[in-house]
Amino acid sequence: MSQKVAGVKGMNDLLPGEIEIWQHVEAQARELFGRFGYGEIRTPMVEDTALFVRSVGEETDIVGKEMYTFNDKADRSLSLRPEGTAPAARAYIEHSIANQEPLTRWFYAGPMFRYERMKTGRYRQFYQIGAEAYGAKEGAQDVEMMDMVVQFLERLGLKDITLNINSLGDEVCRPTYHAKLVEYLQAHREALCGDCQKRMEKNPLRVLDCKNEKCQAIAAAGPNVLESLCEPCRAHFDDVQRKLTALGVRHVVNPRMVRGLDYYTRTVFEFIASHPALGTASTVGAGGRYDKLVKSLGGPDAPAVGFACGLDRLVLLLKESGQQFTVRPDVFVAVADAGSHDAALVLASRLRREGLRVEFDTRGGSLKSQMKRADKSSAEFTLVLGEAERTSGQAKLKPMAGGEPIPVALDEVARVVRERKVVSA
Known part of the structure; x- marks a missing residue:
């Protein structure tokens, strides 16, 4: 392995x-x-x-x-x-x-x-x-x-x-302040960490930024830059x-x-x-x-x-x-039978072109397993597409938060979903 x-x-x-x-x-x-x-x-x-x-x-x-x-x-x-x-x-x-x-x-x-x-x-x-x-x-x-x-x-x-x-x-x-700071730090040199002892020579301001607690205490009692x-x-x-x-x-x-x-x-x-x-x-x-x-x-x-x-x-x-940032899908398109898989793929593509966020499981599978995935996706609606829906051109939008299914023409799905989102908002 x-x-x-x-x-x-x-x-x-x-x-x-x-x-x-x-x-x-x-x-x-x-x-x-x-x-x-x-x-x-x-x-x-x-x-x-x-x-x-x-x-x-x-x-x-x-x-x-x-x-x-x-x-x-x-x-x-x-x-x-x-x-x-x-x-x-x-x-x-x-x-x-x-x-x-x-x-x-x-x-x-x-x-x-x-x-x-x-x-x-x-x-x-x-x-x-x-x-x-x-x-x-x-x-x-x-x-x-x-x-x-x-x-x-x-x-x-x-x-x-x-x-x-x-x-x-x-x-x-700043040179005036530097001179005051160096004079002050020299008097406390032995108490400073090794890094700050080096910083004193080349850039004493770095001592003020040290994370060592002893160095911080020494710096806090030092000269005030605003006075210079x-x-x-x-x-x-x-x-x-x-x-x-x-x-x-x-x-x-x-x-x-x-x-x-x-x-x-x-x-x-x-x-x-x-x-x-x-x-x-x-x-x-x-x-x-x-x-x-x-x-x-x-x-x-x-x-x-x-x-x-x-x-x-x-x-x-x-x-x-505690704020929520995940954007919920608008629709989960589920497939009722193997013969409707291609039609469902086409429907999902069209709804996306029309501006909806659409979840579609390309693997297919049983309708029961697809509905579990729809629930997990937190989609606002699920639409099941089967032979009856393809033949009639009519389907139902199931609100995943509960409520009665909404009859809808397949070519009106995007419009109805947007209208329902406005009302719920």
């Missing part, structure tokens, strides 16, 4: 019964983001490794520990994308989008890859829906993006999610807060919050859920401003802001919500 082949650990199959939730989330995002003027882009799942080293940061855990990196047959170093912003920025530069339009709004949806320690809501192949806006340096763009996420989560019916915001300053004021903001960064952050308030978007200022990527400047934000189903993976969406990323990758000096939501975590929350 040959050995069974299993899927790759941390990369999950999405099957009918669950995939409907994913489709619902993606459909809600596409419709809503379109309202905000965002167009969809699709970038390759594989990029030049240098793209992520230069953008995400060589000292981040993502680049240093988590990327799936390999050499192709031309000996080029390639990586599966661990996040969506850097590929989008690369596409923005490569296609000279800045020369075509002053303000660009994009969104994307798809799989990302990181070799992480797995737990609930955190997998090695995970899915994100995200958006990027290029060309606007104003706080209004930051707020529009956060408002879009708020409306997205509301459309999904998700509650008890808190928006945390912070400002990391820019190239003018220069006047323009302070004005920008005040403007963001004022506009969020004007929109009625509740938020919490969290000066200890940073993002795990190097390209962020000024505004950063996270949407944090309190539901126990997520365990410690409570952030369902996050993002911020990255005004220098495009230029650092060889593009124009274009300000930008973006976010990403984790689909895996949103789906976990929706599973817990």
Whole structure:
């Protein structure tokens, strides 16, 4: 007996019964983001490794520990994308989008890859829906993006999610904060984990993002980044807060919050859920401003802001919500005798062309077994087709939830089903 082949650990199959939730989330995002003027882009799942080293940061855990990196047959170093912003920025530069339009709004949806320690809501192949806006340096763009996420989560019916915001300053004021932070961390160096002792030298902000409890306690008592903001960064952050308030978007200022990527400047934000189903993976969406990323990758000096939501975590929350996402078939077409099988196949095909969702078991079988399958399918109606129905052109729609059968002409089935669905709705 040959050995069974299993899927790759941390990369999950999405099957009918669950995939409907994913489709619902993606459909809600596409419709809503379109309202905000965002167009969809699709970038390759594989990029030049240098793209992520230069953008995400060589000292981040993502680049240093988590990327799936390999050499192709031309000996080029390639990586599966661990996040969506850097590929989008690369596409923005490569296609000279800045020369075509002053303000660009994009969104994307798809799989990302990181070799992480797995737990609930955190997998090695995970899915994100995200958006990027290029060309606007104003706080209004930051707020529009956060408002879009708020409306997205509301459309999904998700509650008890808190928006945390912070400002990391820019190239003018951040060095001052860095100096204060390094001085503080040096005084606690021996109590920090080994990784944070290394981070202190190259990117001290990474210490604030460490998951080690001792490091978190030390960081919490350290310097406040908001106290080091220069006047323009302070004005920008005040403007963001004022506009969020004007929109009625509740938020919490969290000066200890940073993002795990190097390209962020000024505004950063996270949407944090309190539901126990997520365990410690409570952030369902996050993002911020990255005004220098495009230029650092060889593009124009274009300000930008973006976010990403984790689909895996949103789906976990929706599973817990008790909402129903499976779409019921309209009709199950059953065959009463072998001579009616071809006619039933033709009828099912025609009803599908007329817009109905139709279940039909191509194997045939006894009418009793077909009726069991009809019941299991949760179809709203069952239509049995036999010689009598073929000859007369008349049949009966049996409501599977109970009730009297409905006489119907075979060429009027679609119309009658649609009318009955409207009445029941």
